[in-house]
Amino acid sequence: MHAATAEVISATNKNHPELVPFSQFLDKLKEKMKQVFHVRADIDDLSLKRGLPPFVMREIMSVNPLSVGIPKQYGGRGGVMKENIALLATASYESLALSLTFGINSALFLQPFGKFGQDEVKAGVFNRFLKEKAMGGLMITEPDFGSDALNMQTSYTEKGSKYHLKGKKHWAGLTGWADYWLLSARQKSSSDKLMRDIDFFLCDVNAPGQNIVVEEFFENLGLYAIPYGRNRLDVQLPMAHKLVPETTGVKMMLDLLHRSRMQFPGMGMGFIQRMLDEALTHTRERQVGGKSLFHYDQVQHRLSELQASYTICSAMCANSSEKAGLDVDLSSQGMEANAVKSVITDLMQDAAQSVVQLVGAKAYKINHIAGRGTADSRPFQIFEGSNDILYAQISEALVKMMKRTRENNLFQFLKGFDLTDKAVHFVKKQLDFNLDLQIQQRKLVEMGKVIGRVISLNQVLDLGDKGFKKELIDGSVTFLQQEISKLMSAFNFKNNETVVDGYEENSSWMNFVAG
Incomplete structure (x- = not known):
């Protein structure tokens, strides 16, 4: 040392x-x-x-x-x-x-x-x-290369005893606030070609030659407390500021992102619990038709779904606490990380929408906890991997594994898979069929939603085995069974519709009304 x-x-x-x-x-x-x-x-x-x-x-x-x-x-x-x-x-x-x-x-x-x-x-x-009380953040996303991070154009070259990074990054949380950043870039060769691998560097914005210029602050729709924007990088960084991967830079990035996604339930936990508590308080106090909202059947249905989400999130928190430690290489654990991130962020948005529905017009204000929660939770379904993309990636990984094991029956495969081996028996009726391994993209997304919830169900059952409140476990099992059933119905429905080019022609309703 x-x-x-x-x-x-x-x-x-x-x-x-x-x-x-x-x-x-x-x-x-x-x-x-x-x-x-x-x-x-x-x-x-x-x-x-x-x-x-x-x-x-x-x-x-x-x-x-x-x-x-x-x-x-x-x-x-x-x-x-x-x-x-x-x-x-x-x-x-x-x-x-x-x-x-x-x-x-x-x-x-x-x-x-x-x-x-x-x-x-x-x-x-x-x-x-x-x-x-310094703060730090991460810059990966670029204006022209959002989800396509592997093709980022931010580059670096070695100059003397320093690395020279140039490029543009946007939508980095804490833009203009953070004292330190981890910057991602690709090395530029002597022939001006960018290498395939990705490297990460520490940048101290208060040090000479390391200032990052904020070109624009964004008017983000929610999360008002956090600044986002577009940044221009042209910095000189010491050799000691380069992060050292265990194998490759891409695997380092995957380990980083998968661990972050496995921690999303932490942000979901308190949020969903707050939505549940707000919903319980409001429905017990609000009198409609001579009785409190709490006693109406549809309200009970919504409240039970909020409790199920609370339980599922609890299971995810326990699971991530045991699996996502810094001593673990998570670079190959994309299926579980993607399932955790996409399912919990869907549940967060659904929870906020449900509370708005229960509270009514009062909640349609940005300064009401449910209105604010709706706007603030929505981007969680987009950043660190859009949920549509993550669901598709879950299915792609599933298909790859099924091909490798030469097993076409979805139930048979999932009962031997460690992320789903317990849960699949609760949804055997829906999943006992031969899966066509040549799946169109929209069906990959739909199947990913199914598998994400089967993985979530497995985590709930694990939490139940540890002694978590049985009534809450039973309620979340029923909730996930219904979700999987609905999603499988959508998956089995044949829909190959595409956008109609030139839809404006002969499509004005006023031409088809008499008078």
Whole structure:
């Protein structure tokens, strides 16, 4: 270890005595959130404005919430996945935007930097997070290459003892705020061709030659507290700022993204619980026709679905806590990561929509928790992989495995697959058929939705085996059985319709009304 690095670590540990129990840590965070969101300010009013008042982040960051993503030898809590997910859940009960801010810092910066960053620079960076409340983010997406990340055009060349990165990035959460960024780029050869592999670099925007120019801040539809925008990169980075993959840069990126997707249930957990609590409170208090809304059958149906979503999310949190640790290589675990991310974000949006429906017109305001929740949860179905794409990728992986094992019967394959072996018996009637392995894209998406929910059902059953409240497990099993049945009905329906070119011709309804 470099002498200067050891000195910083020693100083860091000296200033961070024995860590308080995690329950106390969360209680302190809850106390701070209550103070800034409900005493000193009103979160419903704050939700109407871009960004957050300085005192809000100052007070919240005073408890060092990001310490959960920092290794113990650098003064942090150790990057324990259970704690990372619990932090996100605690924050998302009050603010989905705050939870996402924590998630960006932890899952997209601290965790990958701690795993792949060079030791020479770790101590200084982590110390700034703990002492100066620095923040970090990740830049992958480009204006012309969104989901097609492997074809990104941001490039780098070696110049002397530095790497020179040039390109454009957009939709990076915390644009203009973060002190540190992980930047993705492809090496440019002497013949000006871009290499196939992808590399990641640490950028300190406060250091000479590392400033990132924000060309535009976006007027994002929701998540007002988080700035997004378009960035121009033209930076000179020291050699020690390059992340070191275990094998290839692409696999490093997949490990990073899959681990992040496995933590989405943390953001979903508190959010869905808040939607459930708001729905229960409103329906019990609201009187219609001489009785509370709570006692109407359709309302009970919606409430039971919210409870099912709460249970499914709980199962996902437990599953990710055990499987997504930093010591695990998740680069090949795309099917499970994609299923977790896509299903939970669908459930988040459905939960918000359901509460809006239960509350009525009052909830159709951006400063109402359900209205705000609808806008804030919607982009979760898009960023870090659009759900349509992730569902298609789930099916593509399924087909690949079925071809490899030469098994065409979906039930027979899934009962021998570790992600679905328990759940498939609960939906055998729907899945006991030979799957045509030449599937059109729209059917890949539909089948991906099915498989995502079978994987979710498996996780629910695992949680039930550990002693989770049986009534909630039973309710979520029934909910997922119904979801899978509906989705299979759509999958089996033959629909090859395509867009009608030149639809305007002979299609004005006014020409077909007499008079």
